[in-house]
Amino acid sequence: MFGWLKLHKEPVNAVVQQFEAVAWPAADTPVSQCRFLVLDLETTGLDAKNDHIVSLGWVVIEHQEINLAKAQHLLVKPPVSVGQSAVFHGLHDKDLSKAQDLADVMTELLQHYAGAVFVAHHASIEQKFLTMACQRLYGRSPKFKFIDTMQLEWQRLLNRGKVVHQRDLRLPACLSRHHLPHNQHHHALEDAFSCALLLLSQLKKSRNHQMTLGELTALSRG
Amino acid sequence: MEISEVIKFLAKTTPFNHLSTAELSQLGKHIAVYYYQAEDKVPTNGRRLLIVRTGVFALYSDQQQLLAKLQEGDFYGYQQLLTDLTDADILKCEEDGLVYWLDAQMFHQLRHQFKNVDLFFQRLFSRRLHQYKEQQQNSRFTLKLHDVVQAHKISITPQQTVQQAALLMTEKRVSSLLVEQEQKLVGIVTDRDLRSRVLAQALPANTEVAAIMTRQPHTIDKNAYLYEAVQLMSRFNIHHLPVTEQGLCFSMITATDIIRAQQDHPVYLIGEIHRQQSVDGLEQCSLHIQELAQTLGKQQVPAHEAGHIITTITDALTQRLIKLAMQQLGEPPCVFSWLAFGSQARMDQSLNADQDNALLLEKEPVGEVELYFAALADFVCTGLARCGIKLCPGNIMASNPELRLSLKGWSGRFARWITTPTPQALLNASIYFDLRVIEGSRGLFNALQQDILAKTANNDLFLLHLSKTAQERTAPLGFLKNFILEQDGKHKKGLDLKKRGISLITDLTRVYALSAGISEVNTRLRLKALAETQVMDSRDVQNLLDAFDVLAQLRWDKHLQELQQGHDVTNLLDPAQLSALQRHQLKDCFAVIHEAQSSMRYRFSREL
Numbered sequence: 001m002f003g004w005l006k007l008h009k010e011p012v013n014a015v016v017q018q019f020e021a022v023a024w025p026a027a028d029t030p031v032s033q034c035r036f037l038v039l040d041l042e043t044t045g046l047d048a049k050n051d052h053i054v055s056l057g058w059v060v061i062e063h064q065e066i067n068l069a070k071a072q073h074l075l076v077k078p079p080v081s082v083g084q085s086a087v088f089h090g091l092h093d094k095d096l097s098k099a100q101d102l103a104d105v106m107t108e109l110l111q112h113y114a115g116a117v118f119v120a121h122h123a124s125i126e127q128k129f130l131t132m133a134c135q136r137l138y139g140r141s142p143k144f145k146f147i148d149t150m151q152l153e154w155q156r157l158l159n160r161g162k163v164v165h166q167r168d169l170r171l172p173a174c175l176s177r178h179h180l181p182h183n184q185h186h187h188a189l190e191d192a193f194s195c196a197l198l199l200l201s202q203l204k205k206s207r208n209h210q211m212t213l214g215e216l217t218a219l220s221r222g
Numbered sequence: 223m224e225i226s227e228v229i230k231f232l233a234k235t236t237p238f239n240h241l242s243t244a245e246l247s248q249l250g251k252h253i254a255v256y257y258y259q260a261e262d263k264v265p266t267n268g269r270r271l272l273i274v275r276t277g278v279f280a281l282y283s284d285q286q287q288l289l290a291k292l293q294e295g296d297f298y299g300y301q302q303l304l305t306d307l308t309d310a311d312i313l314k315c316e317e318d319g320l321v322y323w324l325d326a327q328m329f330h331q332l333r334h335q336f337k338n339v340d341l342f343f344q345r346l347f348s349r350r351l352h353q354y355k356e357q358q359q360n361s362r363f364t365l366k367l368h369d370v371v372q373a374h375k376i377s378i379t380p381q382q383t384v385q386q387a388a389l390l391m392t393e394k395r396v397s398s399l400l401v402e403q404e405q406k407l408v409g410i411v412t413d414r415d416l417r418s419r420v421l422a423q424a425l426p427a428n429t430e431v432a433a434i435m436t437r438q439p440h441t442i443d444k445n446a447y448l449y450e451a452v453q454l455m456s457r458f459n460i461h462h463l464p465v466t467e468q469g470l471c472f473s474m475i476t477a478t479d480i481i482r483a484q485q486d487h488p489v490y491l492i493g494e495i496h497r498q499q500s501v502d503g504l505e506q507c508s509l510h511i512q513e514l515a516q517t518l519g520k521q522q523v524p525a526h527e528a529g530h531i532i533t534t535i536t537d538a539l540t541q542r543l544i545k546l547a548m549q550q551l552g553e554p555p556c557v558f559s560w561l562a563f564g565s566q567a568r569m570d571q572s573l574n575a576d577q578d579n580a581l582l583l584e585k586e587p588v589g590e591v592e593l594y595f596a597a598l599a600d601f602v603c604t605g606l607a608r609c610g611i612k613l614c615p616g617n618i619m620a621s622n623p624e625l626r627l628s629l630k631g632w633s634g635r636f637a638r639w640i641t642t643p644t645p646q647a648l649l650n651a652s653i654y655f656d657l658r659v660i661e662g663s664r665g666l667f668n669a670l671q672q673d674i675l676a677k678t679a680n681n682d683l684f685l686l687h688l689s690k691t692a693q694e695r696t697a698p699l700g701f702l703k704n705f706i707l708e709q710d711g712k713h714k715k716g717l718d719l720k721k722r723g724i725s726l727i728t729d730l731t732r733v734y735a736l737s738a739g740i741s742e743v744n745t746r747l748r749l750k751a752l753a754e755t756q757v758m759d760s761r762d763v764q765n766l767l768d769a770f771d772v773l774a775q776l777r778w779d780k781h782l783q784e785l786q787q788g789h790d791v792t793n794l795l796d797p798a799q800l801s802a803l804q805r806h807q808l809k810d811c812f813a814v815i816h817e818a819q820s821s822m823r824y825r826f827s828r829e830l
Contacts, residue, residue, distance in 0.1 A: 196255075
């Protein structure tokens with residue numbers, strides 16, 4: 001009787017399966033060869049269980065170049081009003097009328113970027129919200145691994161013997177420190193682009209010019 | 223999806239600044255962003271256009287010679303994209319920075335779609351960017367009516383009497399009145415009307431103005447050009463013209479006003495100078511030089527012409543002062559030539575030039591001769607200083623006894639510089655090699671000039687040393703924060719347009735001119751003569767001429783702006799004040815100078 005439920009679940013789950021089927025590049029892959037997906041989310045709050053994604057922005061780094069043709073900015077229809085969070089991301093309910101279903105957005109992300117190395121600034125937020133979204137949509141989530149530019153920056157500053165305050169690690173502060181151009185903060189695509197610039201700068205500034213993905217992952221874990 | 227950071231940057235970068243937002247966002251999709259670290263080599267044959275976003279990149283020739291420094295808004299790669307040739311250039315990152323790579327497809331598409339984009343890169347490629355003009359360019363303009371007439375409306379109604387009109391005209395000291403009815407212009411009344419239509423006709427004093435006024439007079443809008451007013455007046459043989467603003471009366475312009483408006487014309491000022499009977503009078507005249515400069519600016523007279531005009535005025539002041547001195551001192555004991563050196567000699571004086579002059583005497587400066595010319599020189603030099611042409615800090619002035627010599631004296635001095643040149647002596651002496659006679663005997667002067675040219679032409683040792691001193695200073699190759707900025711006495715920082723640009727062209731042109739025995743002194747004329755006699759390649763000459771004009775124009779515009787703001791006139795330019803186009807042009811000029819200096823080095827050292 002509930003066979004249709006199963007039928008419906010099968011193909012959707014395939015998205016997760018396919019995503020999981022493509023492994024991360026091997027740990028000894030030089031970072032210069034990696035394909036990175038630099039991602040930023042804007043949400044209605046910080047609690048992945050109760051808050052929702054309102055927009056996703058991403059840019060792709062291949063051969064250490066940010067390819068702007070593949071930049072994406074997707075608005076997501078949240079199940080509830082964006083409420084007070086509009087103050088941060090500037091997206092109001094009226095703007096979201098043309099937004100897409102979270103399912104479409106997630107499917108596009110998982111189908112196109114399996115095997116890419118995901119990157120975000122303060123990545124635990126992105127990780128939690130993506131995981132929660134997959135669980136809600138597909139019943140199960142792949143294990144998202146992220147390179148966190150905030151962690152990388154923290155390591156970098158520690159190695160240089162700096163006392164690091166929390167505020168020094170915020171994205172605009174990092175951009176200033178790296179002499180990178182700024183733009184509108186709290187816009188998913190602009191922030192993803194900024195985060196990508198930060199990663200490129202961090203990679204260049206590391207003394208290890210032949211750095212492998214394994215080494216980068218280790219740095220990102222702290 | 224576009225990234226506003228990228229789009230905003232492109233929108234302020236020449237030549238993309240004319241594209242619409244939609245076009246820019248299309249453009250943005252064809253960009254890849256790369257981060258370079260100092261010492262990184264940038265690939266130069268990628269068939270892509272490199273746009274520098276941040277950081278500094280140094281471009282070297284395959285012989286490791288520094289060609290240019292690229293920074294925000296600069297391009298590389300268009301050379302190969304335009305010609306399909308590969309290049310052996312080396313591009314190296316000097317300061318960490320971001321570059322945008324624009325793919326070839328979009329580059330060509332933009333060139334085909336937008337003529338100015340194509341023109342920009344073509345010009346950039348052929349180093350002829352100074353010929354690229356922004357699309358919306360102000361049209362050349364001359365004086366407009368509102369530049370010369372003030373809102374000054376003196377009017378009467380048609381119902382008032384002719385006596386009232388005469389009283390009003392006397393009281394306001396004007397020769398004509400506007401006749402208005404309910405704010406609308408209905409006629410004018412002039413002095414002549416009162417004479418010929420009232421007095422001559424024996425009309426009573428209480429006649430209404432309406433009866434004798436000229437009805438429906440010609441009018442002119444205040445935004446019309448001054449010459450249009452002149453045309454109207456001569457066409458209809460009238461001397462009074464009501465000026466309107468959006469159909470309403472604004473003022474009246476008379477033939478006298480027009481003549482007065484022309485008074486800051488240089489010819490007028492020069493005539494005035496020659497009529498002065500005292501140094502005080504000349505000082506008064508010289509106060510008008512700044513107004514004249516501003517008028518020239520308004521009329522968009524090109525910098526080299528303005529330099530010529532300003533020199534002509536200095537010449538006139540000098541000539542008049544010499545006449546006044548002779549009136550005071552009596553007839554001179556011998557024939558003399560008053561010489562000018564430097565910018566006055568080259569006829570490219572700027573508003574902040576100081577004096578460089580000397581005396582060439584028929585007889586040896588001893589006894590009576592010395593006493594007379596010492597007094598004359600003092601009179602003229604202090605007089606010039608009072609007229610705003612500062613005393614020379616290096617004491618290159620006729621008031622210095624060492625600069626009052628006979629033909630033999632001068633000839634010997636030049637001979638020493640020419641036959642036993644030392645770099646230090648030449649550095650100080652190069653200014654003497656630009657000389658011109660301002661007043662006195664032309665024959666005496668020609669004798670000296672021919673003597674000098676005969677000694678310098680094809681004199682390899684001298685030319686080698688002179689060309690070395692002409693390379694002591696170089697043009698900046700990049701706009702690097704502290705690299706090129708110099709300080710003046712008031713601790714203002716900036717790029718010295720004269721020292722780092724204009725003078726370098728003057729210096730190297732002098733070397734070539736002396737090598738070829740060319741008697742012209744003006745830099746532009748020297749260059750033209752060098753091209754005609756095929757001493758220099760005509761393309762190189764054209765590039766130098768263009769670069770010279772661009773630099774002179776930048777300096778002139780800057781001086782005018784400083785005058786207008788009541789600041790001191792200086793040659794220090796703040797690079798931050800430049801538009802992107804001006805920056806490109808300036809870099810272009812520096813590259814031209816750099817190349818010309820290298821070929822000069824090659825030319826004059828090889829022949830030794």
